[in-house]
Amino acid sequence: MNYSRQREIILNTLKEYVVHPTAESLYSKIKEKDPKISLATLYRNLNQLADNGIIKKIDGLEDSAHYDHNTGEHYHFICKKCKRVFDVKPDVAPDLIRKTEDSTGFLIENHDVVFSGVCKDCRESVSN
Amino acid sequence: MNYSRQREIILNTLKEYVVHPTAESLYSKIKEKDPKISLATLYRNLNQLADNGIIKKIDGLEDSAHYDHNTGEHYHFICKKCKRVFDVKPDVAPDLIRKTEDSTGFLIENHDVVFSGVCKDCRESVSN
DNA sequence: TATAAAATAAGAATTACTATCAGTTATGGT
DNA sequence: ACCATAACTGATAGTAATTCTTATTTTATA
Numbered sequence: 001m002n003y004s005r006q007r008e009i010i011l012n013t014l015k016e017y018v019v020h021p022t023a024e025s026l027y028s029k030i031k032e033k034d035p036k037i038s039l040a041t042l043y044r045n046l047n048q049l050a051d052n053g054i055i056k057k058i059d060g061l062e063d064s065a066h067y068d069h070n071t072g073e074h075y076h077f078i079c080k081k082c083k084r085v086f087d088v089k090p091d092v093a094p095d096l097i098r099k100t101e102d103s104t105g106f107l108i109e110n111h112d113v114v115f116s117g118v119c120k121d122c123r124e125s126v127s128n
Numbered sequence: 129m130n131y132s133r134q135r136e137i138i139l140n141t142l143k144e145y146v147v148h149p150t151a152e153s154l155y156s157k158i159k160e161k162d163p164k165i166s167l168a169t170l171y172r173n174l175n176q177l178a179d180n181g182i183i184k185k186i187d188g189l190e191d192s193a194h195y196d197h198n199t200g201e202h203y204h205f206i207c208k209k210c211k212r213v214f215d216v217k218p219d220v221a222p223d224l225i226r227k228t229e230d231s232t233g234f235l236i237e238n239h240d241v242v243f244s245g246v247c248k249d250c251r252e253s254v255s256n
Numbered sequence: 257t258a259t260a261a262a263a264t265a266a267g268a269a270t271t272a273c274t275a276t277c278a279g280t281t282a283t284g285g286t
Numbered sequence: 287a288c289c290a291t292a293a294c295t296g297a298t299a300g301t302a303a304t305t306c307t308t309a310t311t312t313t314a315t316a
Contacts, residue, residue, distance in 0.1 A: 002263070002314065003313065003314090004263055004264080005312090024302095037265085038267095040267085041265070045263095047304095059189075065303085088232060093227075096221055096241075104248070105251075106246065106247050108243050109246070110245065114240050114241075114242075115239040116237055116239070117235045117236040119234050123234075130281085130293050132293085133281095166296040166297065167297095168273090168295085169296070171273060
């Protein structure tokens with residue numbers, strides 16, 4: 001991977017998020033910094049960064065993928081009301097990989113745990 | 129939900145699978161029984177059956193959704209070589225929901241656990 | 257600094273799925 | 287059995303997210 005100004009902007013912008021944006025929502029933030037950047041460039045780079053293990057692509061949430069700059073072991077939760085994606089600590093499922101490899105005989109290369117429901121903020125806000 | 133011949137064919141055909149097909153692959157099997165059935169009818173019914181808890185839609189696997197007639201608690205594994213989707217028993221992550229609700233304060237309505245890697249058959253077959 | 261490899265912008269194309277709609281079928285009351 | 291109406295169907299157009307194509311520009315290396 002060679003250096004590119006666009007890729008640097010993309011990665012830095014992603015790192016500003018604590019929740020995990022879709023490509024579209026990241027795109028609007030990126031365009032504030034470089035209005036000329038192309039949507040195809042964003043997708044190309046997100047895929048490249050994910051392929052190289054620098055970021056993580058989160059599938060299975062809604063219609064579109066979300067992107068996460070934290071590549072350490074953890075899971076995700078999407079709130080059905082506010083649509084934000086939160087992290088869940090991996091200790092809710094200890095030894096998940098080893099247990100699953102042992103019980104299935106499969107070689108596990110990747111895994112994802114995705115929860116959906118209502119986040120704390122939305123539960124506490126009075127209006128339904 | 130009223131009765132429909134098409135829906136019965138769709139559900140019965142899905143039940144013939146031990147692995148979990150995409151809409152497209154289910155469609156080719158269904159057309160052997162009823163060549164006139166429309167792809168829109170298939171998607172419409174799969175969604176209806178899933179909304180009514182009769183089947184389960186599995187997202188987050190590849191580009192397209194897979195469908196599972198087993199609605200009991202269990203997880204999934206997709207083989208990167210043969211692309212088949214297998215079941216994983218839920219006891220690899222005991223008390224997952226309760227633990228996650230306790231540690232996050234979120235209300236969890238749904239969850240999915242998806243593994244990918246190489247299945248037993250593909251590991252054992254000599255050719256890479 | 258020449259050159260080859262990698263990256264870009266812009267827009268067309270693709271994929272998986274959903275919406276629309278006119279015609280058909282199922283169901284419940286009479 | 288007959289009818290009203292609600293649910294369902296096939297065909298096809300439409301959509302959203304993402305990928306592909308191509309001509310041009312950047313970056314890394316000799």
